[in-house]
Amino acid sequence: MFGITISDLLYRRRQFLIAIFGAGLVFAMTFLLAGLTNGFAVEINQTVTGFHADVWVVKAGSAARVASLTPFSESEVAGVAATPGVTTATPVIVIPQTADRSGTLTQVNMIGAPVGSVPIRQPLTSGTQVSGSGQAVVDQRLGAPLGAEVSVGGHDFRVVGITSDRTMLGGIPNMYVPLANAQAAVFQGAPIISAVVVTGSPSTVPTGLSTFTNQQIEAGSLQQMATAVSSINNSKLFMWVIAAVIVASLVYVTALERTRDFAVLKALGASSGKLYLGLAFQAVLVALIAALIAVVLAQFMTGIFAQPVDYPTSAYISLPLSAIVVGLLASLIALRRAVGADPAKAFAG
Amino acid sequence: MGELEVRDLTVEFDSGGYRVRPLDNLSIDAEDGELVVLLGPSGCGKTTLLSCLSGLLKPTEGTIRFQGIEVEALSGSDLGAYRQKTVGVVFQAFNLLASLSARKNVMVPMTLAGVGHKEAVARADALLERVSLSERVTHRPGQMSGGQQQRVAIARALVHDPPLVVADEPTAHLDHIQVEGILVLLRELAAPGRMVIVSTHDDRITHIADRVIELSPQFSTVDAPPEDVDLAAGQVLFEQGDRGDLVYEVLEGSVEIFRQRSDGTEEVLASIGAGNYFGEIGPMLNLPRSASARAETATRLTGMNVRAFRQRFPATVKEARNPVA
Helix, strand or coil, X not given: CHHHHHHHHHHCHHHHHHHHHHXXXXXXXXXXXXXXXXXXXXXXXXXXXXXXXXXXXXXXXXXXXXXXXXXXXXXXXXXXXXXXCEEEEEEEEEEEEEEEECCEEEEEEEEEECCCCHHHCCCEEEEXXXXXXCEEEEEHHHCCCCCCEEEECCEEEEEEEEECCCEECCCEEEEEEEHHHHHHHHHCCCCEECEEEEEECCCCCXXXXXXXXXXXXXXXXXXXXXHHHHHHHHHHHHHHHHHHHHHHHHHHHHHHHCHHHHHHHHHCCCCHHHHHHHHHHHHHHHHHHHHHHHHHHXXXXXXXXXXXXXXXXXXXXXXXXXXXXHHXXXXXXXXXXXXXXXXXXXXXX | CCCEEEEEEEEEEEECCEEEEEEEEEEXXXXXXCEEEEECCCCCCHHHHHHHHCCCCCCCEEEEEECCEEHHHCCHHHHHHHHHHHEEEECCCCCCXXXXXXXXXXXXXXXXXXXXXXXXXXXXXXXXHHCCCHHHCCCCHHHCCHHHHHHHHHHHHCXXXXXXXXXXXXXXXXXXXXXXXXXXXXXXXXXXXXXEEEEECXXXXXXXXXXXXXXXXXXXXXXXXXXXXXXXXXCEEECCCCCCCCEEEEEECCEEEEEEECCCCEEEEEEECCCCEECCHHHHHCCCCCCEEEECCCEEEEEECHHHHHHHCCCCCCCCCCECC
């Protein structure tokens, strides 16, 4: 029966190719959306990991969101550094700002840290690390070349280094500057920080402060994107339905065209079950080929979004599995045609 | 008892909301090795009979016995085995699968029966050679003539070497050269160990048949004089599906023409009054009555054969009837 099914598929290959291409485009979008939502988590992980922190010391009661930690006085750093178990304690500011490049306004995540400290030293694709006041290392998504002037809060910075994979909150580029410059730009020079990045294992923290792990900071930061992730997941679900409709339309039209074939096959000894299995096989095959095309297409579609797209390994597994489910569900539309075919109608002229 | 014995076979089904009875108490016999021709016009039940013989249609009443097998009583796997192994079917419109080559079309029954691929290919090639189509084994139906497609269909019917082959109007879509080839092939197939039953409306085929079975009755009233019939109110003259050879003129009273629906209700089509006629289509075209006739009041009719009817009413049968006011 599968041989007959394959022959029929090759005979109607034009119809099937159209459906495969259509379903493939839709699957590619779902794959892309999976990469998008995963990208949110990956970019937060890369930024947070870039601080090389063991523990984050924050103001007590602050939410674990790296870009919206409750500010507190820089004077607390000494107390944290003196805590037993602490190896290093580095004050940092992490705060969204608007950058002005020759009149073009762009959102950035301003990250301030002492010159030469670990949090300010990021892997570069070009240029040098920040070595003094008024300098900045920016993520390549800002689109600012080496030497470009970027103004934040009325303070000018010169781009001395370019980094990559340093974005947050949906592709917003990070901008690494000296701590004092960040305080001047955001807090009018007041000695205020967002957190103390600690290496080591502090046994306690001073009163009024609390700690978060990297995982807690990442999870809390990703929670900021929950609405966007939910919307994207709903869109993915809708696209699966569209893909199922495309495959189901093909299967239904094929079943309509093959009504006489079904009657003849039944007259020659085929059972309703075998006929339906043949249709289901066609539908699943169409969906799987579409899934394969989707994976290939998606690699070239990442540029559609400004946000980073990172395809998780699980998506490469869930896509074909979902395609099989889509194919099986789509084939149900033709079930009645297969089961209801009357072999006596094969005699009709 | 012959190899094939059909007794009192009746088939009735719903067609477009009306009850249709293409076969009504049919009884026929045939012997092993015969080429049997079922002759009759469209609608006389030839295809219905072949459907019953091939196990694809269950009759409403009656029995079919072939080689001792009660065909109408078969079900489940027994019926499947009968369809696969005992009877081979050649359909009117070839019914080849357009996506398959000639070889693969012939292989279909074997594939469905679980025969191994190599064995199926060898058998298909052998059968195609037997029907003189060795050079077309890889061609699809769209690349073959009607006669070639019909040969492939015959080869497919022979796959399991069945003792019964039924062919429904096998020459219907063919030119006269192709017809000759098919008829020669069918004649060769009918031999000891195999019965071939062919349905056709072309009486030229009867010249090669061992047995001809006419499904339309030959009426013996061709030259009989008109006869008067008296009906009481409510009395039925003839019923839908009956065979008849008389056309009726109402002399007194009125007759109601009605059809029975498949849900048991009646649909009145017309009321025929004095001076008007009814029931002409069946006798003229050799078809079963398409409706029933019943006296509305005490009624007197004259029943006449087709020739007398044409002399009495020279106008065409499309002339409108005048219903009773």
